[in-house]
Amino acid sequence: MRAAVAERPGEPVAIRDVPIPTPGPGEVVLNVKACGVCYTDLRIIDALGAASMPLVPGHEPVGIVSAIGPGVVDVNAGDRVGAHALFTCGDCTYCRAGEEEACVTGIASLAGLGKDGGYAEYMALPASHAVPIPSGLDFAEAAPFLCAGLTTYAGLKNGGIEPGKRVVILGIGGLGHLAISIAGALGAEVYAVTGTESKVQMSRELGAAVAGDTATVVAALQAAGGAHLVLNTANSLTPVGHLLPAMAKQGSIVLTAADGDTFPIPPGAFVGLQLRVIGSFYGSRQDLREVLDLAATHSIRPIIERYPLAAVADVHARLRQNLVRYRAVLEP
Numbered sequence: 001m002r003a004a005v006a007e008r009p010g011e012p013v014a015i016r017d018v019p020i021p022t023p024g025p026g027e028v029v030l031n032v033k034a035c036g037v038c039y040t041d042l043r044i045i046d047a048l049g050a051a052s053m054p055l056v057p058g059h060e061p062v063g064i065v066s067a068i069g070p071g072v073v074d075v076n077a078g079d080r081v082g083a084h085a086l087f088t089c090g091d092c093t094y095c096r097a098g099e100e101e102a103c104v105t106g107i108a109s110l111a112g113l114g115k116d117g118g119y120a121e122y123m124a125l126p127a128s129h130a131v132p133i134p135s136g137l138d139f140a141e142a143a144p145f146l147c148a149g150l151t152t153y154a155g156l157k158n159g160g161i162e163p164g165k166r167v168v169i170l171g172i173g174g175l176g177h178l179a180i181s182i183a184g185a186l187g188a189e190v191y192a193v194t195g196t197e198s199k200v201q202m203s204r205e206l207g208a209a210v211a212g213d214t215a216t217v218v219a220a221l222q223a224a225g226g227a228h229l230v231l232n233t234a235n236s237l238t239p240v241g242h243l244l245p246a247m248a249k250q251g252s253i254v255l256t257a258a259d260g261d262t263f264p265i266p267p268g269a270f271v272g273l274q275l276r277v278i279g280s281f282y283g284s285r286q287d288l289r290e291v292l293d294l295a296a297t298h299s300i301r302p303i304i305e306r307y308p309l310a311a312v313a314d315v316h317a318r319l320r321q322n323l324v325r326y327r328a329v330l331e332p
């Protein structure tokens with residue numbers, strides 16, 4: 001089979017012929033029909049995945065089950081599934097509590113990092129992590145929910161989203177554009193922060209009540225009574241600091257990404273406004289089932305660019321140049 005392989009840190013992935021995986025006990029093999037390209041893939045290729053190279057990246061794989069390993073009873077060949085890509089232990093205190101995104105195995109259990117992922121025609125996964133894809137979702141449109149949709153949905157949940165709450169989405173990219181639709185489907189009033197005119201327009205089309213640059217959104221929030229929940233999907237934290245004057249008391253700031261060494265809000269403000277800051281990573285299989293359900297019932301679809309597997313190096317270059325609108329999906 002063909003696969004895109006990261007062979008050395010910092011070098012572009014290369015298309016190689018590699019053996020089709022055979023399913024071990026409790027595993028299934030997925031014939032990958034689509035796999036989204038996440039910014040984390042670039043970090044894995046650049047450095048994070050160095051210890052497991054050669055490595056097939058990709059943690060948004062969906063497709064059709066093509067082979068079943070010994071002992072698998074609840075997944076069948078021909079099933080349409082996506083891989084919940086954090087192949088957690090299932091037995092630590094976090095896993096047993098349904099908080100598997102905090103599993104003690106950590107990021108090393110992520111497919112496409114510690115184990116071969118979805119930039120390939122086939123991949124192996126534990127049957128327990130094969131999550132059904134609702135019939136109304138096509139493969140390429142389902143793929144971005146496996147990380148981008150899951151991460152934003154879990155982040156919004158962790159932040160206490162409720163109908164009628166004013167929710168700010170920071171970073172209108174692969175994660176952020178889905179977050180607008182998801183927050184809207186959960187009944188929130190959505191405020192989207194972006195300085196790019198085409199993204200302002202798109203955010204409104206996706207249902208944002210207010211979309212614009214920081215000053216525009218801050219003014220609108222102040223008039224409305226303040227933000228209850230901020231979801232930051234961008235690496236930079238600077239815009240989070242700019243939102244401080246627009247926070248409601250007891251508001252939550254959820255970080256699904258964060259670069260830098262300092263937090264742009266002075267400590268006293270946490271006390272004065274009784275703010276909560278929450279770090280959120282990925283999500284559980286239950287979260288994934290819920291967000292796929294939400295997508296099916298509310299007709300939420302990501303805005304995607306479709307590419308053949310052979311174009312993967314070009315896709316990564318586009319992603320590095322911030323040209324992808326809004327999620328690139330490989331169709332092996």
Ligand SMILES: [Zn+2]
Nearest residue numbers: 038040147148
């Ligand atoms: Zn991801």
Ligand SMILES: [Zn+2]
Nearest residue numbers: 089092095103
């Ligand atoms: Zn665990």
